[in-house]
Every structure is written in structure tokens, then in C-alpha cells.
Amino acid sequence: MSGGRRLYLDGVSVVFDGFRALNNLSLIVEPGELRSVIGPNGAGKTTMMDVITGKTRPTQGTVNFGEIDLTRMDEAGIANLGIGRKFQKPTMFDALTVFENMELALKAPRGPIACLRWKLTGGARAQIEQTLEEIGLQERAQDLAGILSHGQRQWLEIGMLLMQDPELLLVDEPVAGMTDAETEQTAALLVRIAGRRSVVVVEHDLEFVRALGRRVTVLCDGSVLSEGSIDHVQNDPRVIEVYLGR
Amino acid sequence: MKHPLLAFLLLVALALPARAQDALTAALEGLGTGFNQTAEAVDRLGASGDPRALPLLRALTEGRLLRRADGTLLIRGEAGVIEALAGAPAEAAEASPVRLNNRVRVALRGALGRLQLLSPDAAERQAAADAVFRSRSADNVAVLETALGRETVPAIRDRLLLALAASRLMASDLADKMAGIAALGASASPEARAVLLEMRGANPGLAAQIDEAVAAVDRRLAIRRAAETVFQGLSLGSVLLLAALGLAVTFGVMGVINMAHGEFVMLGAYTTFIVQEALRTIPALQPWSLPLAVPIAFLVTAACGAALERGLIRHLYGRPLETLLMTFGVGMMIQQAVRLAFGAQNREIISPAWMQGTLMLPGGVAVTQNRLWILVFSLVVLGLTVAAIRLTRFGLEMRAVTQKRAIAASMGIRTGRVDALTFAFGSGIAGIAGVALSQIDNVSPNLGTGYIIDSFLVVVFGGVGSLAGTLVGAFGLGTINKILEPWAGAVLAKVFVLVAVMLFIQRKPRGLFAQKGRAADA
Amino acid sequence: MSLAVLPAAPDARLRLGLRAGLGLFILLLAVMPLLNLLPVSHPLHVSDFLVSITGKWICYAILALSLDLAWGYAGILSLGHGAFFALGGYAMGMHLMRLIGPRGSYGHPILPDFMVFLGYQELPWYWLGFDSFPFAMLMVLLVPGTLALVVGWLSFRSRITGVYLSILTQAMTFALMLAFFRNDMGFGGNNGFTDFKELLGQPLNTTAMRSGLFYASLLALVLSFLLCLRITRSKYGRVLTAIRDAESRVRFLGYDTTRHKLFAFVLSAMLAGVAGALYVPQVGIINPGEFSPANSIEAVIWVAVGGRGTLVGAVLGAFTVNGLKTWLTSAAPDLWLFVLGGLFVLVTLFLPKGLIGLAKGRTK
Structure with missing residues (x-):
């Protein structure tokens, strides 16, 4: 990625009916950075993703991607800026085949007319097949996505994320339901991706976060509790209190 | 609401028998001799305020009032012919119907309206109040005041007050007119508004007061x-x-x-x-x-x-x-x-x-x-x-x-x-x-x-x-x-x-x- | 053609069979007006009644296709498609009324009878231009299309989906029905338009004209089918399916789903308008009853019975349910509403994929 943009959250709060899901959260993710975000349930991890991708509007605060104010854009607009998201619960289109799911995700003009006139060229086909190979689903290309196992769905969603060719990937609990080997593979994939793109990984699994081995942000009650290397945050007394003390 | 009225009527019937009878008989003078005489007699009956004149006036309206050559007035009803005031059965031979012209009809309408104002029947009084309001004449002021003095039903009182105000507006006396305008202005009736507007042309001197009264009615109507x-x-x-x-x-x-x-x-x-x-x-x-x-x-x-x-x-x-x-x-x-x-x-x-x-x-x-x-x-x-x-x-x-x-x-x-x-x-x-x-x-x-x-x-x-x-x-x-x-x-x-x-x-x-x-x- | 197969019909043999069946069916329809020309005594003679009612059903099949595009593919359950059908019909009706000219009962050179009767002095501005056939045909597309654009844009933009959208579209057709019942709308009020005389210079009541309208409808059905086929088999069709199943996920892929749904909804409304325009000269009348919410929801059941999400199913459903209706309303009129109501229950509970789904189940 040439130059790349940085993700910049400052003083973001989200209030649902008096409940503060995010409380004055500030976070900066540099271009090409791989960042892990951890935190107990209800810490605001998913809400943070929702704010970045336009699903939820912040009650206050700044959310910028490079120079662009994300709070003024809708989900589709943000996705087209180059911010891709993998959901906690893998979501895809069960009535379409694996290949068609990938094809929909493939970076291409998104308008109705463009879709109507779309022809699958050799280049695009090769790109899809190459990614399918990367995520190990080349054998299942013509199967309906609805019949995939949970782990395969995780992979398909990661594949779809790659097809979008995003500048920033937001990955929500990518290894839930994966075997140890798959978890390792995923970690390797994410590390490989980072550098070319920015990646934010939300995860419960501390071993996985250790395997990623990069900067870690700990969220609690909607704001940043601690930030630094995995060893740093694991020795932070406040983190210990939140994770182990209760 | 019925009982006080009944008691009152009983009182009237007991206390004023003879004198009223005489007054009524006197008022009949000339009825049936000529159109003008008939109209005047009708006016007198109306002014008398005596409800017993009602059957006679109704009979006259409907062409059932007969006059014998000797001057006795008879009413033809379903049960036969009776004497107009005494009510005794009578012979209809040689009697001819009292004839009407437009002048008599106008007089009749007014007289009936006034007398009905005193009728024992509430619905009749209500209708009469409306009729008097519509006919609007300064002559009605007295009878309306009498009727108001007796009336107990609030809705009819409201109508009577309106009719009184409208009648006063027709009076020549300026104070009366002002009182009428004020009373109409205090109402919330579209008819009162219409009366005020109608009188505006005839009373250029009172235009300002009338406009004010109309505005007041409009406000109340809007509310x-x-x-x-x-x-x-x-x-x-x-x-x-x-x-x-x-x-x-x-x-x-x-x-x-x-x-x-x-x-x-x-x-x-x-x-x-x-x-x-x-x-x-x-x-x-x-x-x-x-x-x-x-x-x-x-x-x-x-x-x-x-x-x-x-x-x-x-x-x-x-x-x-x-x-x-x-x-x-x-x-x-x-x-x-x-x-x-x-x-x-x-x-x-x-x-x-x-x-x-x-x-x-x-x-x-x-x-x-x-x-x-x-x-x-x-x-x-x-x-x-x-x-x-x-x-x-x-x-x-x-x-x-x-x-x-x-x-x-x-x-x-x-x-x-x-x-x-x-x-x-x-x-x-x-x-x-x-x-x-x-x-x-x-x-x-x-x-x-x-x-x-x-x-x-x-x-x-x-x-x-x-x-x-x-x-x-x-x-x-x-x-x-x-x-x-x-x-x-x-x-x-x-x-x-x-x-x-x-x-x-x-x-x-x-x-x-x-x-x-x-x-x-x- | 891409190698990606359509998921709607995984069984290629069944699909082939359905295609062949549909082709045969269209062919059968095509010969009906010809068989009508045979002498009445001939065993293959087809009665006038059957030809004219089949002409109506063809229009219904186009309406069913349009509804299937919106509901079966894009997941927009419109309970107001009858309104688009009726608006197309009214646009055609206005053209036919203008063509009556001085032949009306009042003999006014320009004003239709009902306007003379209501004391109109001149033609309302929105009636201007309807004397021209191309203009009227443009309006057949534009009026329903514009209404769909406005209602769709307002709804999709604020993410009104599911039953909310259904109720909203039902309210839309209900409001239009109330409005068209009014005399001062300038659309003939209660009675609507009737007593049409001619179209394209030909009197309406001739056999040739009736056959012409029949073939025009059949052609429109075939073209609509091909258009819908083209749409649903493109990547756009797959985007619609994706929106139907998980709209928000599609948005996160960068698709502006409002635009996509709007495109499908407007196109679908225009198709419905075409169906209505072909319907009106064949039945000879259009009135506000066509806006009745019950009409729209009946069209939904055609699609549901046939099998939503399959184009053949929509056509099949329109013919099956209407055939049943024609038969029952004369054989046992009291029973028809029970059967129709029962179809709603039956299809939703036991046959979610309709008759086509039943056929699929068999071949497996």
C-alpha cells in the first residue's frame, strides 16, 4: 500500500439509553500496523468495530481514517474506502456458493448497472482461485456456503475480506471454533497480511494474541485500560485486576 | 324542571281567572270583521301574553276559526265545533271561516311566537325563541323579558337572551341598541354574528362597537x-x-x-x-x-x-x-x-x-x-x-x-x-x-x-x-x-x-x- | 457464460425440464387465438371466453414475475404491487379515453364523458399528451416507476425492511385507492374508465384486435421472463439474493444496498405497470378497485404458490391460482375465499418453496 492511512479515534463515546458502551475511547492504528485488542465481555470491543465501520454512530468524539471523517459515512461508503470487517459470528450468503461469495466480495465496481454487466474475466477468476487456495477452500468452490462447517466459514469470511483488498482489516475473534493448527495458520496469515495493510484483531484468546506478538490494547468499560507489548499489559496491575482479580 | 312550571301554571289558572278572561275577550274585539281589524286583534292577543289565546291563534292560522254572524268565535276541531274561549260545544251553522291575508299572517307569526314563548312545552318554547330571534322586532322586547323571567331551562334561556339582544338592536333607543350589541357580542352563536353584520349597514354610527362584538363572537366561535x-x-x-x-x-x-x-x-x-x-x-x-x-x-x-x-x-x-x-x-x-x-x-x-x-x-x-x-x-x-x-x-x-x-x-x-x-x-x-x-x-x-x-x-x-x-x-x-x-x-x-x-x-x-x-x- | 451455477435450481435436470415445460406452455398459449378461429363444432375449438381469460392471466403472470423479482430475489415483500399494476392500467386507460374523442355519450370533442358530467370546462393538465400513444406508453413505465422510486427511496434509505415495508406498501395502495375513488381527482372516481373504442387506429372489439392484444401480452411475458432471467443470473441477481438473506453484510462489503434495492424495485414496478397497461384494453375497464390491498396480496400468493425465487414458479403460480379461481368462483362461489385463505396457510406452513419446491423434492 502506498503511504497508507492511519486510523484515528479520539474521545469516542457511545451511549445506549444511559449505558456507556464506549467511554472517551482513544486509539491510533498506524499504517501497516497489526494491533490486538483484548478485554473482558462488555468492554466495548465490538462497539468499537461498529463505530469504525459505520454501524453505530458515536455520541461524541472523532473517528478519522487518514483525513476522512468516518462518522459522516455509511457502511457501504466506509467499506469502499478500504476498511474491511470480519464479524464475530461469521456471516456470509448461504444461498450462494463459496465461489459466488468470493466473487461478490472481489474488489470491483459496486453499482447495480456495473453488477448487471459484470463478466468474470480470467484475471478475476485467477485471483479468486488463488485466494481460495490460500484459505484452503478450493475444493469447496461450487458448494453452497450454507453447508460449510464453522471453521470453514471463518476461513471463507477471511477470504472474502482479502478479496475486498482493504487497507485496514478489522477482524473480530477470527479463531473461535478453529483447531490449534488452524489457529496457528490464521496467526501466520494475519502477520503476513500486516505490513501491506493495517490489521486490528479483537480476540479473547491470549495465546493467539501472544502468537501475533505485536502491540496490544486492553479495553475495559469502554475505554483503554492499558497499551503496550503483551508482556507489558500482562504485568499491568490494573489488567491483572480486571482479568484475574474478579 | 317540569314541576315548577306546572305549579306556576296552576297558580296563574287559580289567581287570574276573571280579569284575564275579560282582558282576553276585550282583545278579541273586531276579529273577523276585516283584515286590518283582525291583524290588530291578533297583535293584541300576542301582547297579552296569555297562553289560552294559543289554540285560537293556531285555529286561525290553519283556517279552523269560524265567526258567527253574532260575533261569536268558534273553533272547528276533530271532536266538533266549540266556542273559542269558553270551550262549550256549539252549532257551526251560519258560521264562516275568518279570512287571512299577508298582513294577518305576519301578525299571526309574531303573536304565535310570543305566546309560544310562554308555552308549558319546552320544545315549543325553544322553537318559539328561535322564531322570535329570526323575526327580530323591537316590539318583542317586553314579551321576551316576561318569558326570561319565567324560563328555567338554561338552553332556552340562552336562546331567549340572544333573541332579546337581537330585538333590542332593532329598538330606536341608543342605550337599548348598545345593550343588544353587547349581549350579542357575549355569545358564541353564528346567528348572532350574522345579525350583527346585518345591522352594521343600518347603524353606521355603531360600526366600531359592532365590529368589536363580531370579533368577540369570532373568537368564541374559534375556541x-x-x-x-x-x-x-x-x-x-x-x-x-x-x-x-x-x-x-x-x-x-x-x-x-x-x-x-x-x-x-x-x-x-x-x-x-x-x-x-x-x-x-x-x-x-x-x-x-x-x-x-x-x-x-x-x-x-x-x-x-x-x-x-x-x-x-x-x-x-x-x-x-x-x-x-x-x-x-x-x-x-x-x-x-x-x-x-x-x-x-x-x-x-x-x-x-x-x-x-x-x-x-x-x-x-x-x-x-x-x-x-x-x-x-x-x-x-x-x-x-x-x-x-x-x-x-x-x-x-x-x-x-x-x-x-x-x-x-x-x-x-x-x-x-x-x-x-x-x-x-x-x-x-x-x-x-x-x-x-x-x-x-x-x-x-x-x-x-x-x-x-x-x-x-x-x-x-x-x-x-x-x-x-x-x-x-x-x-x-x-x-x-x-x-x-x-x-x-x-x-x-x-x-x-x-x-x-x-x-x-x-x-x-x-x-x-x-x-x-x-x-x-x- | 460463467461456470458459477445458480443455486436456485441445483438440479440441472429439473431445470431443463421446467424450461422445456415453460416453452411448451408458451407455444400452447400462442396457438390459442388460432384455435379460436376454428369453427365452434371443431373438437380443437377454443372458446372466446377461454382466450380472453387467458389473455388476462398472461398479464397476471407478468405481474407475478415483477413481484417475484422484488420479493423472491431482493426480499422486498411488496403488498402494494397492485398499485403499480393499476397505475400502468390507468395510464393506458387515459390514452384509451382520449381516443374515444367525440364518440362519447355527450359527444364532447375532447373531454371524456365523466368530465362533461362533472362539469369540467377543459382537460386537466395531467391529461395532456395522453392522446399520443408513445407518450402514454412512456407514462405506463414512468408513473409506476416514479412512485416506486419515491416510496422505495424513502423506505430503503431509512432501512425500513420486512413487515414494516410490507405494511407501508399496503398503506400506499390503500391511500391511492381512497384518492382514486374521489371524483375531483380527475380519474373518473368510482366508475373509473370504460367504454373504450379503439387503440392504434383499430377498433377494440374485433377478433383481430383481441388476438393482437393477446399476442402483445404473450410477447411481453416472454420478454419479461428473459429480462428477469438476465437479471437474476447476473452478478446483480446474486447481489439481490445476498441482500435478501443478509442485507447488512452486503453493506459491509461496500455495496450501497439502497441503490441496489431501489433499482430492482423500480424495475419491478415498471414491469407491473406494463402488465396493467396490457390488461386494461383486454378487460375494457379500469377502476379504483384495482388498487384494493386484497388484489396486491392475492398476487403475492400466486408467487408463493408457484415458488418464489424461481421465475418459472411465478408464472406457474399465476396461472394455477387464477385457473383455480375462475373454476371455483363459478362452481362454488362461497368456497373460493376459504380456498384462497387456505392456500395462504398451506403454502406458508407446508410449501415454503411452492409447487416448484414440491417438484424439486420429488426429483431428489
Whole structure:
């Protein structure tokens, strides 16, 4: 990625009916950075993703991607800026085949007319097949996505994320339901991706976060509790209190 | 109100027999000898203020007053001919009818009007007051003052005061005129306004006072019209509230879309009809058929609702569009079944006496009793619904199941039973609504069709899942509709409201009383 | 053609069979007006009644296709498609009324009878241009299309979906029905338009004209089918399916779902308008009853019975249910509404994929 943009959250709060899901959260993710975000349930991890991708509007605060104010854009607009998201619960289109799911995700003009006139060229086909190979689903290309196992769905969603060719990937609990080997593979994939793109990984699994081995942000009650290397945050007394003390 | 009047008449009859008789006889002088003489005699009779002259004047109007050559006046009635004042039977031979011309007729109208002002019959007095108001003559002032002195019925007093004011306005005396203008200006009657405007041209000197009085009448009229519009709006709102309340439970709380809701309302109305017919054999209970129909209709439609939920709807949970289509089909079948059983024509529901008639509120605001009852009834039903949800064990279980089904089930709540009961509850409310609507709408198989869209708009406008929203939504939409009606007509007002709700949902997709937070996204 | 197969019909043999069946069916329809020309005594003679009612059903099949595009593919359950059908019909009706010219009962050179009767002095502005056939045909597309654009844009933009959208579209057609019942709307009020005389210079009541309208409808059906086929088999069709199943996920892929749904909805409304325009000269009347919400929801059941999400299913459903209706309303009129209501229950509970789904189940 040439130059790349940085993700910049400052003083973001989200209030649902008096409940503060995010409380004055500030976070900066540099271009090409791989960042892990951890935190107990209800810490605001998913809400943070929702704010970045336009699903939820912040009650206050700044959310910028490079120079662009994300709070003024809708989900589709943000996705087209180059911010891709993998959901906690893998979501895809069960009535379409694996290949068609990938094809929909493939970076291409998104308008109705463009879709109507779309022809699958050799280049695009090769790109899809190459990614399918990367995520190990080349054998299942013509199967309906609805019949995939949970782990395969995780992979398909990661594949779809790659097809979008995003500048920033937001990955929500990518290894839930994966075997140890798959978890390792995923970690390797994410590390490989980072550098070319920015990646934010939300995860419960501390071993996985250790395997990623990069900067870690700990969220609690909607704001940043601690930030630094995995060893740093694991020795932070406040983190210990939140994770182990209760 | 009857007794003081009767006593008074008795007093008059006892205290003034002879002198009045003489005065009356004297007043008859010349009647029937020529048109001018007749007219003068009629005027004298009118001025006498004696009600006993009434039969004579009526007979004259209808051409039944005869005059014998000896001057005796006779009245031809159904029972034969009698003497005009004495009432003794008489011979009609050689008697000829007293003839009328226009002058006599005008005099008659005035005299009859004045005498009827003193009639023992309230309706007659009311009509006379109106007639005198319309005829407007300074001569009436005296008789109107007499009549006012005796009148006890407030509504008629109001009319008399108006007539007096209008008559004073015709007087030559400036002070009288000013008093008349002031009295008319203090009223809220469109007729008073018309009189004032009419007199404006004839009294250029008083133009300023008259304009002021007209403005005052206009203000009062505007307030009255506003009050009436508000009542009509509240009344429509109460109808919408009743129709929507059941839906607020089944759709709002449970999230089940029931297109047969309108048919449940219709079933409630037919239950009312059946109860009424069943009670025909027991006259003592007849006036109570409506209150009796309420619980019965609730049970009938609640049973239908429970059967629908257990038998069909529960298989479609999580598939709202299919539920919508399925319940639409069920509604279609219910409608056709009722059509085959009761016929397609309207069924007549008799309103009990206590719901009939019109109530006059101060300021001349007219309120129909049945609409007032329905307004009160809708609020009572709302109150009971809220109480059932907030205060009872069933309500607690219902809220638990709709909010967190799995957790409720794990706590030992039988969620299937709660679903059935909740749906039955909402359907039962629809049945109750049907009882009320049978009073103001045609009881026919397609009674419910008209309410389903309105009900949904109310629930969605108010905010799904909020009874407070349903209340505000119903009364809000009802009032807006009635405010628009005079401008746009009934149909376009409805169309405007539809469009307005669509636009409103643009701005607040979750309605007025939105359920906020994460739960709303689920 | 891409190798990606359509998921709607995984069984290629069944699909082939359905195609062949549909082709045969269209062919059968095409010979009907010809068989009508045979002498009445001939065993293959087809009655006037059957030809004219089949002409109506063809229009219904186009309406079913349009609804299937919106509901079966894009997941937009419109309970107001009858409004688009009726608006197309009214646009055609206005053209036919203008063509009556001085032949009306009042003999006014320009004003239709009902306007003379209501004391109109001149043609309302929105009637201008309808004397031209191309203009009227443009309006057949534009009026329903514009209404769909406005209603769709307002709804999709604020993410009104599912039953909310259904109720909204039902309210839309209900409001239009109330409005068209009004005399001062300038659309003939209660009675609507009737007593048409001619179209394209030909009198309407001749056999040739009736056959012409029949073939025009059949052609429109075939073209609509091909258009819908083209749409649903493109990537756009797959985007629609994706929107139907998980709209928000599609948005996160960068698709502006509002635009996509709007495109499908407007196109679908225009198709419905075409169906209505072909319907009106064949039945000879259009009135506000066509806006009745019950009509729209009946069209939904055609699609549901046939099998939503399959184009053949929509056509099949329109013919099956309407055939059943024609037969039952004369054989046992009291029963028809029970059967129709029962179809709603039956299809939603037991046959979610309709008759086509039933056929699929068999071949497996």
C-alpha cells in the first residue's frame, strides 16, 4: 500500500439509553500496523468495530481514517474506502456458493448497472482461485456456503475480506471454533497480511494474541485500560485486576 | 324542571281567572270583521301574553276559526265545533271561516311566537325563541323579558337572551341598541354574528362597537370549533387506540404480525350482536347487553387467538413475512365464515339509552354520548392492559419471555404457554375493541379490514413495544386527522396522515417512543 | 457464460425440464387465438371466453414475475404491487379515453364523458399528451416507476425492511385507492374508465384486435421472463439474493444496498405497470378497485404458490391460482375465499418453496 492511512479515534463515546458502551475511547492504528485488542465481555470491543465501520454512530468524539471523517459515512461508503470487517459470528450468503461469495466480495465496481454487466474475466477468476487456495477452500468452490462447517466459514469470511483488498482489516475473534493448527495458520496469515495493510484483531484468546506478538490494547468499560507489548499489559496491575482479580 | 312550571301554571289558572278572561275577550274585539281589524286583534292577543289565546291563534292560522254572524268565535276541531274561549260545544251553522291575508299572517307569526314563548312545552318554547330571534322586532322586547323571567331551562334561556339582544338592536333607543350589541357580542352563536353584520349597514354610527362584538363572537366561535375538533380527534384517537391496543401486544410486545387482527375486532362486534339477540328473551337484562358482551367478547376472541397461535403461528416464529401472509389467509377465512353464517349485510346493534343523545358542554360544545363513552372505555382498557403487563405474574412472565426467551425458559417459565396466553390476551383486547366499535361502525363481515392498516400505523408511529407510544400515537394521529379534515376533506386527510407517517418514520424509524439501545437491533 | 451455477435450481435436470415445460406452455398459449378461429363444432375449438381469460392471466403472470423479482430475489415483500399494476392500467386507460374523442355519450370533442358530467370546462393538465400513444406508453413505465422510486427511496434509505415495508406498501395502495375513488381527482372516481373504442387506429372489439392484444401480452411475458432471467443470473441477481438473506453484510462489503434495492424495485414496478397497461384494453375497464390491498396480496400468493425465487414458479403460480379461481368462483362461489385463505396457510406452513419446491423434492 502506498503511504497508507492511519486510523484515528479520539474521545469516542457511545451511549445506549444511559449505558456507556464506549467511554472517551482513544486509539491510533498506524499504517501497516497489526494491533490486538483484548478485554473482558462488555468492554466495548465490538462497539468499537461498529463505530469504525459505520454501524453505530458515536455520541461524541472523532473517528478519522487518514483525513476522512468516518462518522459522516455509511457502511457501504466506509467499506469502499478500504476498511474491511470480519464479524464475530461469521456471516456470509448461504444461498450462494463459496465461489459466488468470493466473487461478490472481489474488489470491483459496486453499482447495480456495473453488477448487471459484470463478466468474470480470467484475471478475476485467477485471483479468486488463488485466494481460495490460500484459505484452503478450493475444493469447496461450487458448494453452497450454507453447508460449510464453522471453521470453514471463518476461513471463507477471511477470504472474502482479502478479496475486498482493504487497507485496514478489522477482524473480530477470527479463531473461535478453529483447531490449534488452524489457529496457528490464521496467526501466520494475519502477520503476513500486516505490513501491506493495517490489521486490528479483537480476540479473547491470549495465546493467539501472544502468537501475533505485536502491540496490544486492553479495553475495559469502554475505554483503554492499558497499551503496550503483551508482556507489558500482562504485568499491568490494573489488567491483572480486571482479568484475574474478579 | 317540569314541576315548577306546572305549579306556576296552576297558580296563574287559580289567581287570574276573571280579569284575564275579560282582558282576553276585550282583545278579541273586531276579529273577523276585516283584515286590518283582525291583524290588530291578533297583535293584541300576542301582547297579552296569555297562553289560552294559543289554540285560537293556531285555529286561525290553519283556517279552523269560524265567526258567527253574532260575533261569536268558534273553533272547528276533530271532536266538533266549540266556542273559542269558553270551550262549550256549539252549532257551526251560519258560521264562516275568518279570512287571512299577508298582513294577518305576519301578525299571526309574531303573536304565535310570543305566546309560544310562554308555552308549558319546552320544545315549543325553544322553537318559539328561535322564531322570535329570526323575526327580530323591537316590539318583542317586553314579551321576551316576561318569558326570561319565567324560563328555567338554561338552553332556552340562552336562546331567549340572544333573541332579546337581537330585538333590542332593532329598538330606536341608543342605550337599548348598545345593550343588544353587547349581549350579542357575549355569545358564541353564528346567528348572532350574522345579525350583527346585518345591522352594521343600518347603524353606521355603531360600526366600531359592532365590529368589536363580531370579533368577540369570532373568537368564541374559534375556541368552540377548536374544542369540537379536539373532541372529534380524541374520539377518533380512542377508536384507533382500541383497535391498535391488541396489536401493540401481539406485534409490539411479541413481534408477531397478525393480519387477522381486524377480523378479531369484527368477531368482537358479532359477539356483541349475539349477546344482544340472546338477551331478547330476558327484558330485564337487555340494557346490560353491552357491558355483558365485553367479557364474553374477550373470552371468545382470546380463545380464537390462542388457537391461532398454538395451531399455526408458532410454527412460523422467526419468519415474519410468512406469518403475515398466513394470518392474512386466516383472516380471509374468518371473514368468509362470518359472511356465510350471518350474511353480508350490516347487523343492527341497539345502543343502550345511557349511550344515546348529545351532551352540551359549556360554550355550546356538543359531544355525543356514545363517543364519550368509547373515549372513557378506551382509556380504561389501556389502564387494564398496562396493569396486566406491569402488575401481574402473567405480565412479568410475558416480559421475561419476550426479552430473553432462553433465560426465561431456564428459570422454569413455560414459554409456549406464555406465548399462547400473550397472544390470546392481545386478541381478547381486539374483541373488546369490537364491542365498542359496534356502537359507531357498521357491523358487517368486513368491519375489521378498515382498521388493520390504521392500527399498524399507530403502533409503528408510537414506537413498537411501547404502550405509551401507542396511546400518544393513537390520539396524535386521530387529532391530526381531524384537524386536517376541514381543509382537505375526510379522504385526503387520511391520505395526508398516511404520507405524514411515512415521512415521520424516515426521521425516526423506531417511532415516537423508541426502544433504545442494543436490544432494539435484535 | 460463467461456470458459477445458480443455486436456485441445483438440479440441472429439473431445470431443463421446467424450461422445456415453460416453452411448451408458451407455444400452447400462442396457438390459442388460432384455435379460436376454428369453427365452434371443431373438437380443437377454443372458446372466446377461454382466450380472453387467458389473455388476462398472461398479464397476471407478468405481474407475478415483477413481484417475484422484488420479493423472491431482493426480499422486498411488496403488498402494494397492485398499485403499480393499476397505475400502468390507468395510464393506458387515459390514452384509451382520449381516443374515444367525440364518440362519447355527450359527444364532447375532447373531454371524456365523466368530465362533461362533472362539469369540467377543459382537460386537466395531467391529461395532456395522453392522446399520443408513445407518450402514454412512456407514462405506463414512468408513473409506476416514479412512485416506486419515491416510496422505495424513502423506505430503503431509512432501512425500513420486512413487515414494516410490507405494511407501508399496503398503506400506499390503500391511500391511492381512497384518492382514486374521489371524483375531483380527475380519474373518473368510482366508475373509473370504460367504454373504450379503439387503440392504434383499430377498433377494440374485433377478433383481430383481441388476438393482437393477446399476442402483445404473450410477447411481453416472454420478454419479461428473459429480462428477469438476465437479471437474476447476473452478478446483480446474486447481489439481490445476498441482500435478501443478509442485507447488512452486503453493506459491509461496500455495496450501497439502497441503490441496489431501489433499482430492482423500480424495475419491478415498471414491469407491473406494463402488465396493467396490457390488461386494461383486454378487460375494457379500469377502476379504483384495482388498487384494493386484497388484489396486491392475492398476487403475492400466486408467487408463493408457484415458488418464489424461481421465475418459472411465478408464472406457474399465476396461472394455477387464477385457473383455480375462475373454476371455483363459478362452481362454488362461497368456497373460493376459504380456498384462497387456505392456500395462504398451506403454502406458508407446508410449501415454503411452492409447487416448484414440491417438484424439486420429488426429483431428489
